[in-house]
Amino acid sequence: MQTDPNGPNPKKSKDSPSNSANTESTQSPSPFPDEVLEKVLSFLNSDKDRSSVSLVCKDWYNAERWTRTKLFIGNCYSVSPEIVARRFTKIKSVTLKGKPRFSDFNLVPQNWGADVHYWLLMFANVYPFLEELRLKRMTISDESLELLATSFPGFRALSLMSCDGFSTDGLKAIATHCRSLTELDIQDVDMDDFCGGWLSCFPEDFGSLEVLNFATLDSEVNFDALERLVSQCKSLRVLKVNKTITLDQLQRLLLRAPQLMELGTGSFQQELLPGQFGDLGIAFSNCKNLRTLSGLWEVASIYFPVLYVACASLTFLNLNYTALRSDEFGSLLAHCPNLRRLWVLDTVEDKGLEAVGSSCPLLEELRVFPADPYDQHLRRGVTESGFVAVSRGCRKLHYVLYFCWQMTNAAVATIVQNCPNFTHFRLCIMNPGRPDYLTNEPMDEAFGAVVKNCTKLQRLSMSGLLTDLTFEYIGKYAKNLETLSVAFAGSSDRGMQCVLEGCPKLRKLEIRDCPFGNAALLSGLEKYETMRSLWMSSCNVTINACQRLAREMPRLNVEVMKDKESDDSRADKVYVYRSVAGPRRDAPPFVLTL
Amino acid sequence: MSPPLLGVEGGGHVNAPLMSSSASVDCITQSGSGLKERNYLGLSDCSSVDSSAVSNMSEENKNNLNLKATELRLGLPGSRSPERDSDFTLLSSGKLDEKQLFPLLPSKDGICSLMQKSVISGNKRGFSDTVDGFSEIKSSVFTEGKWMFNATGSDSGTPQSVVEAKLAGNAGINVILSNNSSGSQPSMKKELPTRTLQEGHNKINGSNNNNSAPAAKAQVVGWPPIRSFRKNTLATTLKTNDEVDGKPVPGALFVKVSMDGAPYLRKVDLRTYSTYQELSSALEKMFMCFTIRQCGSQEAPGREMLGENKFKDLVHGSDYVLTFEDKDGDWMLVGDVPWEMFIESCKRLKIMKGSDAIGLAPRATEKPKNQN
Numbered sequence: 031m032q033t034d035p036n037g038p039n040p041k042k043s044k045d046s047p048s049n050s051a052n053t054e055s056t057q058s059p060s061p062f063p064d065e066v067l068e069k070v071l072s073f074l075n076s077d078k079d080r081s082s083v084s085l086v087c088k089d090w091y092n093a094e095r096w097t098r099t100k101l102f103i104g105n106c107y108s109v110s111p112e113i114v115a116r117r118f119t120k121i122k123s124v125t126l127k128g129k130p131r132f133s134d135f136n137l138v139p140q141n142w143g144a145d146v147h148y149w150l151l152m153f154a155n156v157y158p159f160l161e162e163l164r165l166k167r168m169t170i171s172d173e174s175l176e177l178l179a180t181s182f183p184g185f186r187a188l189s190l191m192s193c194d195g196f197s198t199d200g201l202k203a204i205a206t207h208c209r210s211l212t213e214l215d216i217q218d219v220d221m222d223d224f225c226g227g228w229l230s231c232f233p234e235d236f237g238s239l240e241v242l243n244f245a246t247l248d249s250e251v252n253f254d255a256l257e258r259l260v261s262q263c264k265s266l267r268v269l270k271v272n273k274t275i276t277l278d279q280l281q282r283l284l285l286r287a288p289q290l291m292e293l294g295t296g297s298f299q300q301e302l303l304p305g306q307f308g309d310l311g312i313a314f315s316n317c318k319n320l321r322t323l324s325g326l327w328e329v330a331s332i333y334f335p336v337l338y339v340a341c342a343s344l345t346f347l348n349l350n351y352t353a354l355r356s357d358e359f360g361s362l363l364a365h366c367p368n369l370r371r372l373w374v375l376d377t378v379e380d381k382g383l384e385a386v387g388s389s390c391p392l393l394e395e396l397r398v399f400p401a402d403p404y405d406q407h408l409r410r411g412v413t414e415s416g417f418v419a420v421s422r423g424c425r426k427l428h429y430v431l432y433f434c435w436q437m438t439n440a441a442v443a444t445i446v447q448n449c450p451n452f453t454h455f456r457l458c459i460m461n462p463g464r465p466d467y468l469t470n471e472p473m474d475e476a477f478g479a480v481v482k483n484c485t486k487l488q489r490l491s492m493s494g495l496l497t498d499l500t501f502e503y504i505g506k507y508a509k510n511l512e513t514l515s516v517a518f519a520g521s522s523d524r525g526m527q528c529v530l531e532g533c534p535k536l537r538k539l540e541i542r543d544c545p546f547g548n549a550a551l552l553s554g555l556e557k558y559e560t561m562r563s564l565w566m567s568s569c570n571v572t573i574n575a576c577q578r579l580a581r582e583m584p585r586l587n588v589e590v591m592k593d594k595e596s597d598d599s600r601a602d603k604v605y606v607y608r609s610v611a612g613p614r615r616d617a618p619p620f621v622l623t624l
Numbered sequence: 625m626s627p628p629l630l631g632v633e634g635g636g637h638v639n640a641p642l643m644s645s646s647a648s649v650d651c652i653t654q655s656g657s658g659l660k661e662r663n664y665l666g667l668s669d670c671s672s673v674d675s676s677a678v679s680n681m682s683e684e685n686k687n688n689l690n691l692k693a694t695e696l697r698l699g700l701p702g703s704r705s706p707e708r709d710s711d712f713t714l715l716s717s718g719k720l721d722e723k724q725l726f727p728l729l730p731s732k733d734g735i736c737s738l739m740q741k742s743v744i745s746g747n748k749r750g751f752s753d754t755v756d757g758f759s760e761i762k763s764s765v766f767t768e769g770k771w772m773f774n775a776t777g778s779d780s781g782t783p784q785s786v787v788e789a790k791l792a793g794n795a796g797i798n799v800i801l802s803n804n805s806s807g808s809q810p811s812m813k814k815e816l817p818t819r820t821l822q823e824g825h826n827k828i829n830g831s832n833n834n835n836s837a838p839a840a841k842a843q844v845v846g847w848p849p850i851r852s853f854r855k856n857t858l859a860t861t862l863k864t865n866d867e868v869d870g871k872p873v874p875g876a877l878f879v880k881v882s883m884d885g886a887p888y889l890r891k892v893d894l895r896t897y898s899t900y901q902e903l904s905s906a907l908e909k910m911f912m913c914f915t916i917r918q919c920g921s922q923e924a925p926g927r928e929m930l931g932e933n934k935f936k937d938l939v940h941g942s943d944y945v946l947t948f949e950d951k952d953g954d955w956m957l958v959g960d961v962p963w964e965m966f967i968e969s970c971k972r973l974k975i976m977k978g979s980d981a982i983g984l985a986p987r988a989t990e991k992p993k994n995q996n
Contacts, residue, residue: 132846132849134849134851134852135845135846135847135849135850135851136845136846136852137845137846192851218851218853219853220852220853222880222972224949224953224971224972225951225952225953225971227953246853249951350854351854351857351858399850399854400848400850401858402858403848403850403855403858433848433850458848458849460847460848462844462847491849515849517847517849542846543844
């Protein structure tokens with residue numbers, strides 16, 4: 031749900047009649063009955079469209095709110111459960127996002143908030159037909175999971191990404207009570223994994239699962255229970271097991287689920303007898319619908335040939351926890367000509383990326399993760415040449431996340447010349463503030479080239495030594511930019527000001543360790559109301575400035591967290607976001623709400 | 625917000641809000657040296673021992689390093705002050721070996737300070753780094769916990785690591801800048817120390833490879849921006865794929881430790897101990913303050929010892945018993961099985977009141993064998 035004070039212009043839905051409905055302030059009746067309007071609007075799925083529709087007139091506002099079934103709340107504190115409950119009556123699916131993104135990197139203390147419990151209590155009251163809950167960066171306790179499992183008889187899909195606060199006990203409740211469960215998807219969570227017994231809590235005759243992802247859990251599950259589950263769930267299309275599942279177990283699972291579209295394997299390293307190896311190959315070849323492959327924990331690349339048949343139709347290969355050398359990677363990649371998305375570890379090195387460039391012409395998304403992000407002395411991994419090689423061979427590339435130790439302005443310029451369609455450009459040069467290693471100049475021209483060439487750029491993450499010039503470029507050229515992440519960059523307030531003034535579509539701005547101060551913060555007063563949020567940590571902002579911001583913009587929540595022992599006037603961490611719900615009531619003591 | 629659960633068995637464990645830790649935080653500030661400690665980790669256990677040692681360190685800092693250049697300032701890349709300019713010139717003019725810019729080793733006097741790998745304390749991730757330059761000190765421990773406490777710093781009794789942890793905090797970039805300047809200057813003035821530093825570094829790197837990977841390296845909070853799950857997984861994955869002698873070296877094994885009556889839980893890395901004795905001592909030190917209710921203030925060393933004795937009496941008397949929950953969900957008394965087996969099956973630890981532990985084993989009220 032979007033709060034859009036400066037909302038987009040009311041858009042004429044293609045289903046709407048031409049003009050008569052646009053007389054918003056009159057009480058004249060609609061040219062057709064409400065039921066028709068509602069029926070028409072029920073076809074609208076996009077949140078942006080619905081937001082526009084709701085601004086047309088009162089009738090449309092009501093028709094829209096009575097027909098909305100999917101709720102998307104990008105910042106759980108931008109609105110309150112009460113407000114939501116009053117406005118919408120028929121919600122079946124909820125997506126809630128909580129903590130600021132930098133909480134993924136330990137910049138937000140524990141117990142900061144974003145606890146879903148209060149929301150669940152409201153849902154239990156108002157939306158008994160709730161079917162789906164998708165949470166990102168929220169805290170959810172076992173108690174909440176129990177409440178969820180027992181309050182909604184038709185509950186079907188639970189997805190927890192980057193969440194914390196629960197344990198396998200909570201999963202037990204879900205497995206036990208949710209009779210119509212179709213989706214259980216757990217990713218990147220911080221949970222207590224006491225034992226794998228939760229899987230055995232699914233009823234014996236249970237057969238409705240379509241998505242099961244427990245790849246990030248540690249404990250061993252009961253394999254018989256898993257095998258039974260997989261055979262009974264005929265519509266299972268996504269199965270991602272954890273690393274306790276061995277290769278021969280995997281083979282048995284695959285035999286039961288040849289219809290799988292997305293597979294996350296367990297450990298790929300067991301010693302197989304020749305017969306088993308052949309069986310595994312057959313099992314994989316039977317999976318004609320496989321589009322996504324992940325897992326491959328602890329891999330023995332001699333077993334890769336079993337994958338070759340399946341690889342031909344793969345569109346997403348996720349090797350981001352698999353430490354492969356460039357040669358093994360290259361031979362696997364040769365069998366994956368249809369890849370659109372590829373996630374790898376930088377152990378494949380530049381040579382591996384050259385193989386990407388030559389084997390995967392259809393590639394659209396590449397993420398290269400660091401195997402050893404803290405050892406700057408070993409300096410392994412990829413360099414700018416790998417990236418350039420990919421850009422040469424993969425002209426359709428539009429999403430990149432790249433971790434490296436060195437980069438040059440020239441390389442980036444070449445890359446965006448080859449691939450001007452970037453929508454997401456996230457470059458992380460792992461030692462902060464590093465200049466172009468060949469010329470020793472700042473990396474301004476690199477990111478300048480990105481924003482000049484890539485007019486569709488929506489998301490940018492920057493690194494390296496950057497002066498205000500980078501921000502001038504961004505303000506001048508990045509007209510479609512929505513999300514900007516900045517770290518250890520900039521020379522003065524002017525940098526941040528350029529961005530605030532120049533990027534009309536900016537929604538999320540996250541800044542850490544930059545020399546931006548009060549003038550910068552206060553140059554964005556009205557701007558912040560058009561954005562979802564602003565995060566500034568370890569910059570030069572004082573509490574007084576934050577107080578002033580809070581005073582002048584009452585519809586913004588301004589929250590400050592201080593580091594202990596830092597000087598009293600500094601606002602070490604500032605989180606500013608628009609909200610129609612007022613200051614939050616569950617802020618812990620270490621969060622100062624101004 | 626979920627109510628705090630104090631190490632209650634079963635159910636979901638939601639970490640108790642640790643705001644109370646602020647009450648017990650030590651403030652060890654160094655006014656004269658320009659060092660700013662950021663102690664938002666709630667270093668409840670490092671008490672008196674550290675303050676004097678810390679001041680010694682800062683003195684020697686001054687002797688070894690150009691004070692101005694190593695002074696922690698809130699300067700950030702791009703913000704220029706005259707000294708900084710010269711540093712940057714050094715940066716660009718030289719073919720400066722990267723290693724000099726980020727020295728990860730003690731200076732020749734064995735002081736870990738700014739030149740040290742900057743130990744950064746995140747809000748979630750605690751980091752106490754003990755360098756092998758100090759022979760008596762055991763190798764680095766990577767304390768990862770929801771709220772991290774530098775208990776390990778005090779475990780090994782290394783004041784240096786405590787200071788490091790405090791130095792870091794969100795002033796990560798500051799430390800790096802200081803590293804730059806301090807690194808580059810020796811290269812211009814003294815060849816020899818630099819080389820010794822390099823060798824020292826190699827040694828340290830080598831020995832640190834036996835520990836969990838992140839512990840050996842310089843870190844800024846939350847940088848590079850990778851998620852916790854990846855950090856934890858890679859520590860294990862790499863060791864598995866990387867080992868030289870064919871023996872996989874596992875990563876950290878963190879388990880929660882709760883104690884009846886304590887307002888918050890701790891986490892320990894079981895792999896950093898090799899006997900029950902070590903674990904027991906470590907836990908004693910961690911939880912001492914809850915039994916004594918005197919933590920959080922800088923006291924004379926004598927008091928600490930008094931505290932220890934009292935704790936020991938409590939633990940080894942009939943009051944407290946150490947138990948663990950195994951893979952099957954059963955609560956067992958710690959100490960019955962060989963250490964290796966214990967590590968494999970232990971999921972969490974609890975320091976129970978002896979009266980609660982009666983059901984576990986009859987000898988809960990006797991002196992356990994793993995005693996000092």
